[in-house]
Amino acid sequence: MRYIDLHGSGGPKDATGATDxxxxxxxxxxxxxxxxxxxxxxxxxxxxxxxxxxxxxxxxxxxxxxxxxxxxxxxxxxxxxxxxxxxxxxxxxxxxxxxxxxxxxxxxxxxxxxxxxxxxxxxxxxxxxxxxxxxxxxxxxxxxxxxxxxxxxxxxCPGDPDLLSFNEDGACCPHADADQFTKLRVTTTAVRLNLNHGRLRKARQRVWARCWQLIEDCRALAQQLNQAVGPAERERLNQKKEELRRMIRPESEFSAVAKDCLMKSNLGWVRSLAAG
Structure with a gap:
């Protein structure tokens, strides 16, 4: 779930973008x-x-x-x-x-x-x-x-989507430090909207796995660059970081999952990437 600025949209628009x-x-x-x-x-x-x-x-x-x-x-x-x-x-x-x-x-x-x-x-x-x-x-x-x-x-609602968290199994869940009322809201929503439906979980799991693999690839390439490896490795590193950026953009499918995966990394540059 990502925030949709419905109320700030100005109301219904026709195909030309004019108010309907x-x-x-x-x-x-x-x-x-x-x-x-x-x-x-x-x-x-x-x-x-x-x-x-x-x-x-x-x-x-x-x-x-x-x-x-x-x-x-x-x-x-x-x-x-x-x-x-x-x-x-x-x-x-x-x-x-x-x-x-x-x-x-x-x-x-x-x-x-x-x-x-x-x-x-x-x-x-x-x-x-x-x-x-x-x-x-x-x-x-x-x-x-x-x-x-x-x-x-x-x-x-601006604050609501941020209450959702995800894990490597693709499950939708509350944040680890959520209070009891937030946990109730998240679990109620997940159950009533079927957000842990099997196919959804599998799709999220694939997104999480791809993000994690990219993070590990970037970590390995960065270590190589510290050993004075050439521009080809630097270009590969930049390409993988760009793929991570694409995965967390609002237009990408399951972008909130990708962002949550990045935010849970213990690497500073990864968390900075997720924060934009």
Whole structure:
């Protein structure tokens, strides 16, 4: 997971990069209809009848993440990445087998509530949106969503992606020094978004192994250079460092894994490379 600057993006853009005013006007009109609806049943019908609206923002959301899932950083060219609602729209489950409450219907057509998610993770998340014990619960014209304390990490929240860590086996996990609440948020997110799915773990494992091999290659080449070896070895060293730089760029698949691998090295130049 890497931070996606959704809220600083300026809102939906069309293919030319201009603000999609037509989409915004349609979303606003539907919001007014939701507010005027007599009950939940009528709201649900309205939401279902217009579910293509958020799908029209898929290409824009893809551009923000370099065509990657916002949660897993996977780029799947064969299956469709889905536009999901971070806060569920029609109904909401706070605990796995608990009662179902009304969803965040007033955010159904709010682009700031949209995230891009792989189908496997989105199916597992479903209507689940747990809050910390004692957290206020947002309602329309009541407490704001800004007062809530979600347990699910949000790729559009600046501090959340940095709470995730990875290991050489490709597992997604909390940092070793994380406090109990952070551990709860990370483990809840990993389970509910299926972030330790077998294929994801294997893909992360390959990225980690490649990073580690490059670090070891660079270490060996640097030792050779200390023995006054020629420019060919220096060029090889520079090429391997450049590959490491590419692996941690936002457009690279599983770049957060590569960055975490570099940050866990005990070599100063490697950690400096990861820090940019």
């Amino acid at each position: 005013t037509a989409w915004l006007a349609e979303a606003q009109a539907l919001m007014q209809q939701l507010v005027a609806a007599p009950d939940k049943a009528a709201r649900d019908v309205l939401i279902d009848a217009n579910d293509e609206l958020w799908g029209r923002l898929r290409d824009w959301l893809l551009r923000l993440s370099h065509d990657k899932c916002w949660y897993s950083e996977a780029r799947d060219l064969f299956s469709v990445l889905e536009v999901e609602h971070y806060r569920p729209k029609k109904r909401c489950k706070r605990i796995s087998k608990g009662a179902i409450s009304d969803g965040y219907w007033w955010l159904s057509f709010d682009w700031s509530n949209y995230r891009l998610c792989g189908k496997v993770g989105n199916a597992k998340k479903g209507d689940f949106f747990p809050l910390a014990t004692g957290s206020p619960v947002a309602t329309y014209n009541g407490p704001s969503i800004l007062n809530e304390i979600p347990l699910l990490l949000d790729p559009a």
